Amino acid sequence: MARSRRSDALSKRVTDLLTRMMTARSAARSRQLDRILMSLATALFLGGFVIAYVNLPDPMREPVWGLLAVTAVAGVPLTLATNTGEYLVSLKLLGYRVPLEVAVRVSVLAAAANLLPLPGSVLVRTHAIRRLGAKTSRAFGVSTLVGVSWLAVTAVLAGGFLLVYGRLPIGVITVTVGALLLGATWYLFARLTVSRSLRLTARLFLVEIASVLVKAARLYVVFQALRYHVDIDQVLALTMAAVVSTASGFFPGGLGATEVLSAAISPLIGLSPAVSLLVAAIDRLLGIAVLGLLAAVLLVHRPELVEEVAETTAAVETSDDGQGSIPQ
Numbered sequence: 001m002a003r004s005r006r007s008d009a010l011s012k013r014v015t016d017l018l019t020r021m022m023t024a025r026s027a028a029r030s031r032q033l034d035r036i037l038m039s040l041a042t043a044l045f046l047g048g049f050v051i052a053y054v055n056l057p058d059p060m061r062e063p064v065w066g067l068l069a070v071t072a073v074a075g076v077p078l079t080l081a082t083n084t085g086e087y088l089v090s091l092k093l094l095g096y097r098v099p100l101e102v103a104v105r106v107s108v109l110a111a112a113a114n115l116l117p118l119p120g121s122v123l124v125r126t127h128a129i130r131r132l133g134a135k136t137s138r139a140f141g142v143s144t145l146v147g148v149s150w151l152a153v154t155a156v157l158a159g160g161f162l163l164v165y166g167r168l169p170i171g172v173i174t175v176t177v178g179a180l181l182l183g184a185t186w187y188l189f190a191r192l193t194v195s196r197s198l199r200l201t202a203r204l205f206l207v208e209i210a211s212v213l214v215k216a217a218r219l220y221v222v223f224q225a226l227r228y229h230v231d232i233d234q235v236l237a238l239t240m241a242a243v244v245s246t247a248s249g250f251f252p253g254g255l256g257a258t259e260v261l262s263a264a265i266s267p268l269i270g271l272s273p274a275v276s277l278l279v280a281a282i283d284r285l286l287g288i289a290v291l292g293l294l295a296a297v298l299l300v301h302r303p304e305l306v307e308e309v310a311e312t313t314a315a316v317e318t319s320d321d322g323q324g325s326i327p328q
Helices: 002-028 031-054 065-093 100-115 121-130 136-164 168-192 198-225 232-248 257-269 273-301 304-315
Strands: none
Touching: 031 257, 031 273, 065 100, 065 121, 065 136, 065 198, 065 273, 100 121, 100 273, 121 136, 136 168, 136 198, 136 232, 168 232, 198 232, 198 273, 232 257, 232 273, 257 273
């Protein structure tokens, strides 16, 4: 009994800490600050793109446009599908369900929040969960759980393939970090969720594995479209750079940061920094084009969702446990 009370007390401290951290983040980032960060991220992205282009190791040949089209029309929607799967699993962890159409809608708007000076995809999803009746601490906690599991799976996959391809130092470090994050994922899962189902745990990791592999496949196809050779361990390492930059939440969707970090780690994995940055940038541009189009179509058909997204900024700044429902 005493052990159970200590465990519950520790769980409460963890969830309270997560709530305070996320609330402080949303409160500190005013709309003006978000605009400034968006401007800085855009400048970093565009500047990096130009610098990478003029510093390519070989003159750039004409891309294989068909492969770029495949990335746009297949790769980006697959990413959206894995994001939707993440959201559905996070709801299931708390004992909630929503129609698939609603989950897709939330995922599209969350993706749009990473492209614009909005609160960010994590806060959009968290607010959507809160409107179903979940407590703020639980909503933030499960969103954090999903993010940590994403980082863990990425690190384990990338590190494992780096070891297979003989890149021992960086591979060992990456696998070790991934193992620690897996432990953190399991701890959060045990403390923050309603369900203790191993099947649900497996579903969460399968969704994250799919998410990582889809992103890696997108980068691989862009490399091929630009006529550059790349190995699976290298694209997984670049995927890890994208995941870390996005999960940090400093710049919207990791804009600029992903590209710079991709260039920074390239010498460690045998790639040209300029090529890696260019590939990451082109993949992002394709994503922006497709997700922007999907978000625009959604908002045209459901204009009331504009106000719904705008209200998220104010809603996530409070720690109340208000209830509601997502528009059907």
